[in-house]
Amino acid sequence: MIAGSHIRRLLLLLALLIAPAGEAGAESRTxxxxxxxxxxxxxxxxxxxxxxxxxxxxxxxxxSGVIISGNRILTNAHVVADSVFIExxxxxxxxxxxxxxxxxxxxxxxxxxxxxxxRFFDGVVPIKFGELPSPMDKITAHGxxxxxxxxxxxxxxxxxxxxxxxxxxxxxxxxxxxxAAINPxxxxxxxxxGDRLIGIVMQTLSTAQxxxxxxxxxxxxxxxxxxxxxxxxxxxxxxxxxxxxxNESLRKYYGLTAKHSGVLVIEVAYGGSAWxxxxxxxxxxxxxxxxxxxxGAAPLNKKLRAxxxxxxxxxxxxxxxxxxxxxDKKPMTLSLRLKKSAQLVPYEQSGKPPAYYIYGGxxxxxxxxxxxxxxxxxxxxxxxxxxxxxxxxxxxxxxxGELVILRKVLAHEVNAGYHESQDRxxxxxxxxxxxxxxxxxxxxxxxxxAFTTVELEDGGRIALNTLAVAKSKNELLKLYGIQNExxxxxxxxxxx
Numbered sequence: 001m002i003a004g005s006h007i008r009r010l011l012l013l014l015a016l017l018i019a020p021a022g023e024a025g026a027e028s029r030t031x032x033x034x035x036x037x038x039x040x041x042x043x044x045x046x047x048x049x050x051x052x053x054x055x056x057x058x059x060x061x062x063x064s065g066v067i068i069s070g071n072r073i074l075t076n077a078h079v080v081a082d083s084v085f086i087e088x089x090x091x092x093x094x095x096x097x098x099x100x101x102x103x104x105x106x107x108x109x110x111x112x113x114x115x116x117x118x119r120f121f122d123g124v125v126p127i128k129f130g131e132l133p134s135p136m137d138k139i140t141a142h143g144x145x146x147x148x149x150x151x152x153x154x155x156x157x158x159x160x161x162x163x164x165x166x167x168x169x170x171x172x173x174x175x176x177x178x179x180a181a182i183n184p185x186x187x188x189x190x191x192x193x194g195d196r197l198i199g200i201v202m203q204t205l206s207t208a209q210x211x212x213x214x215x216x217x218x219x220x221x222x223x224x225x226x227x228x229x230x231x232x233x234x235x236x237x238x239x240x241x242x243x244x245x246x247n248e249s250l251r252k253y254y255g256l257t258a259k260h261s262g263v264l265v266i267e268v269a270y271g272g273s274a275w276x277x278x279x280x281x282x283x284x285x286x287x288x289x290x291x292x293x294x295x296g297a298a299p300l301n302k303k304l305r306a307x308x309x310x311x312x313x314x315x316x317x318x319x320x321x322x323x324x325x326x327x328d329k330k331p332m333t334l335s336l337r338l339k340k341s342a343q344l345v346p347y348e349q350s351g352k353p354p355a356y357y358i359y360g361g362x363x364x365x366x367x368x369x370x371x372x373x374x375x376x377x378x379x380x381x382x383x384x385x386x387x388x389x390x391x392x393x394x395x396x397x398x399x400x401g402e403l404v405i406l407r408k409v410l411a412h413e414v415n416a417g418y419h420e421s422q423d424r425x426x427x428x429x430x431x432x433x434x435x436x437x438x439x440x441x442x443x444x445x446x447x448x449x450a451f452t453t454v455e456l457e458d459g460g461r462i463a464l465n466t467l468a469v470a471k472s473k474n475e476l477l478k479l480y481g482i483q484n485e486x487x488x489x490x491x492x493x494x495x496x
Contacts, residue, residue, distance in 0.1 A: 064143035064189030075188030130196030143189025156180025236338035239272020255329030286324035425457035
């Protein structure tokens with residue numbers, strides 16, 4: 001028999017031996033993850049949306065990324081969007097390596113980079129992907145926030161999983177909210193549970209403390225599967241606007257029994273996946289074999305639910321998906337072939353110069369989310385009300401697939417009296433409805449009447465002397481240092 005004092009000594013000795021081993025294991029795991037985390041240096045040159053014939057001054061930005069299988073670096077699209085030069089650097093390695101964009105998905109704010117010098121990946125174990133996390137899961141965020149050169153690791157928990165509006169594209173996709181301390185420069189770095197990647201750091205909520213969002217693995221995997229052919233096709237949408245049916249009287253009015261749940265269709269976007277198949281006043285009860293709740297939510301897994309959009313977004317463009325609906329109180333099954341989202345105010349891919357056309361000093365542009373975002377982080381409050389209303393409420397139609405705005409007026413004698421006009425939606429040119437930028441250009445170039453008229457959505461009218469416009473064109477462009485009256489995509493259009 002061993003004396004009690006001897007037992008206590010043995011237990012103490014075991015504790016001393018075991019504790020360092022556990023700590024060493026955790027330390028080596030963190031070190032292994034940090035070895036796969038990189039700092040990204042980008043030189044960005046963005047197109048100007050205020051003067052679309054120019055570029056903004058180039059700026060230097062930094063972000064984070066993580067090495068994944070295939071000698072690729074996974075990061076945010078917004079870290080490398082509009083880049084003209086990229087370098088990457090590993091922890092503990094003073095050398096910077098030149099990198100380039102391999103694939104980019106602006107909708108989901110993800111990109112992969114490649115490094116020509118494969119020595120960059122020596123000694124690095126690519127991070128492996130984990131499953132969709134659950135609320136209260138402990139995570140660590142790894143990256144290179146501003147304020148120092150060394151890698152930073154912060155801890156937190158997953159607060160919720162839900163559909164989130166991605167700041168980079170304006171699209172609602174699945175996101176994970178975390179409370180880990182995340183700062184500028186962390187963008188593109190990994191969020192890790194244990195030793196598995198569960199998300200890529202994306203954005204913070206500036207109006208609250210310690211609320212940040214990461215792109216979860218289902219979205220990351222969708223992106224990586226999408227770009228296997230070298231092209232990012234994007235996430236499909238059905239183009240259906242829905243209303244919850246939590247009110248019992250509303251459910252009974254549309255013929256839902258106690259065994260049914262679903263959402264009410266109130267609008268279907270022209271040209272979208274559901275156009276011509278699903279109709280307003282239909283009740284959607286199931287998408288892709290998954291029942292829809294009266295609150296519009298559907299299961300993500302056995303524990304979690306999120307808005308039913310994710311059932312469509314987990315599929316790919318060109319896929320066929322089944323919808324179960326109730327129409328006129330009768331059940332029906334429909335098959336939809338999934339397309340890109342139909343938006344009157346779209347998000348344009350970075351790297352593509354904005355479209356514009358100058359006529360008599362009037363600068364016309366399509367209304368895009370990119371332009372609205374030039375009003376800053378709070379663009380949805382600061383941009384002109386009429387443009388915001390169009391972005392939120394208006395849908396494409398057979399007669400109007402794109403909104404054209406009068407961006408500004410380049411002051412000249414030919415347009416005297418209109419110099420203050422800016423950011424107004426164009427309705428008609430020479431009495432005919434404008435359906436797109438191309439349509440506007442063709443209408444203006446084919447007109448030979450004495451006067452050219454522009455009718456604005458707010459009721460305003462503009463009339464220009466057609467001959468005076470033609471005579472002043474070269475002088476006006478030279479005066480403002482503009483090489484071309486139209487962007488490259490519109491330059492070749494001719495009047496009818």
